[in-house]
Amino acid sequence: MKVCILGNGLTSFTLAKALINQGIEVDICSNVKLKNYSKFQTLGITKSNIDFFNKNILNIEKIGWKIHDIEIFSENLLNEKILNFNNRNEHLFSVIRNFDLYNSLYLNLKKNKLIHFKKDSNYKDLIQKYNLVFNCENKNIISKKFFSKRIDKKYESYAHVTTILHKKISANNTASQIFTKDGPIAFLPISPSETSIVYSRKGGKHINFIELIKKYNSKYKILKINDVFSFELFSSNLRNYHHQNIIAFGDSLHRLHPLAGQGFNMIVRDIEVVVDLIKFKKEHGLDLDNSICLNFEKKTRSKNYLFSFGVDAIYEFFNFESKIKNKSFAKTIKYFGKNKFLNKIFTKFADKGIIY
Numbered sequence: 001m002k003v004c005i006l007g008n009g010l011t012s013f014t015l016a017k018a019l020i021n022q023g024i025e026v027d028i029c030s031n032v033k034l035k036n037y038s039k040f041q042t043l044g045i046t047k048s049n050i051d052f053f054n055k056n057i058l059n060i061e062k063i064g065w066k067i068h069d070i071e072i073f074s075e076n077l078l079n080e081k082i083l084n085f086n087n088r089n090e091h092l093f094s095v096i097r098n099f100d101l102y103n104s105l106y107l108n109l110k111k112n113k114l115i116h117f118k119k120d121s122n123y124k125d126l127i128q129k130y131n132l133v134f135n136c137e138n139k140n141i142i143s144k145k146f147f148s149k150r151i152d153k154k155y156e157s158y159a160h161v162t163t164i165l166h167k168k169i170s171a172n173n174t175a176s177q178i179f180t181k182d183g184p185i186a187f188l189p190i191s192p193s194e195t196s197i198v199y200s201r202k203g204g205k206h207i208n209f210i211e212l213i214k215k216y217n218s219k220y221k222i223l224k225i226n227d228v229f230s231f232e233l234f235s236s237n238l239r240n241y242h243h244q245n246i247i248a249f250g251d252s253l254h255r256l257h258p259l260a261g262q263g264f265n266m267i268v269r270d271i272e273v274v275v276d277l278i279k280f281k282k283e284h285g286l287d288l289d290n291s292i293c294l295n296f297e298k299k300t301r302s303k304n305y306l307f308s309f310g311v312d313a314i315y316e317f318f319n320f321e322s323k324i325k326n327k328s329f330a331k332t333i334k335y336f337g338k339n340k341f342l343n344k345i346f347t348k349f350a351d352k353g354i355i356y
């Protein structure tokens with residue numbers, strides 16, 4: 001049984017590691033050089049995904065920083081706190097540098113005999129050569145040929161990311177997000193003395209990020225602001241999940257606005273589905289075949305659409321509210337957020353995605 005993964009980003013390496021853990025031989029094919037992820041960009045990975053990662057992919061406990069509380073503020077309500085999530089017994093999510101996650105996966109994969117890294121520009125015979133192909137690239141010939149129908153949305157915004165070094169805080173375990181009139185700015189602690197910042201801001205690439213960080217930071221005594229990286233933001237959902245034995249995967253399948261920090265989390269949930277389908281085949285002595293593609297689509301597509309729509313709806317609500325300068329939405333959220341039952345539902349939605 002041989003599987004091919006097209007691409008060499010975070011998704012490809014995470015999926016590859018999950019597959020070799022199931023005893024499957026994997027070729028990782030890409031024409032692109034290894035990625036150079038920034039040390040100043042981070043990912044928030046939810047508690048249940050970290051648990052899945054540690055158990056089924058790679059133990060990443062040591063490279064993550066645990067977050068116990070999340071506080072949401074609204075500039076529209078004069079920076080009043082509108083939501084607060086915490087779980088007394090457990091952390092809610094962990095913050096990990098993209099760089100650390102990628103390198104940990106790469107170093108582990110490099111040593112494994114089931115993995116072969118290939119610089120393959122010939123994507124012609126993939127369908128015949130492999131039981132399954134996962135396409136994690138969105139600009140290769142396979143994407144152009146078989147996965148071009150997508151629902152795209154441009155946010156006319158850029159995400160600006162960096163980390164700040166600040167005076168040590170003994171329990172730097174509370175993440176916060178302020179919905180400013182120009183978009184959400186998140187402060188995600190990564191150690192007692194370093195916090196990562198993501199500002200998804202309407203408008204162009206060039207902003208005075210340093211001044212804006214100073215404006216919205218009320219907590220940290222900043223010693224240094226690291227290099228800033230900016231990404232134009234859009235969301236995208238493919239209409240078809242597979243073509244014969246090729247499955248579209250990762251950001252090339254669904255890409256979200258980063259306000260909820262859910263893009264990679266959705267991918268990990270997709271990997272969980274793939275692993276379950278493969279385990280089932282193995283337990284029944286069956287080969288990996290196209291039915292995996294069909295079942296993957298069946299189990300994930302509607303949930304992923306709903307989830308993407310939910311994240312976009314949050315963005316649009318706050319956007320609309322700031323446009324019309326109305327405070328009623330933030331006030332309503334604050335009112336519902338105080339309800340313990342609803343608060344629990346929000347927390348579960350962020351942790352586990354849509355369950356039904």
Ligand SMILES: Cc1cc2nc3c(=O)[nH]c(=O)nc-3n(C[C@H](O)[C@H](O)[C@H](O)COP(=O)(O)OP(=O)(O)OC[C@H]3O[C@@H](n4cnc5c(N)ncnc54)[C@H](O)[C@@H]3O)c2cc1C
Pocket residue numbers: 008009010011012035042043044045136159160161198231232233234235249250251252255256257258260261262263264265266267
């Ligand atoms: C600023 C930012 C913060 C993020 N924070 C989180 C998080 O906290 N938790 C989480 O689960 N996922 C988050 N994501 C999504 C996550 O980075 C991707 O899902 C993941 O990198 C996909 O891996 P890949 O191998 O498919 O693609 P990669 O090879 O990693 O390439 C994807 C590239 O596209 C960028 N990108 C991702 N989403 C968008 C978007 N909507 N618009 C424009 N560019 C985008 C990524 O930063 C990356 O550089 C974030 C994305 C961005 C842009």
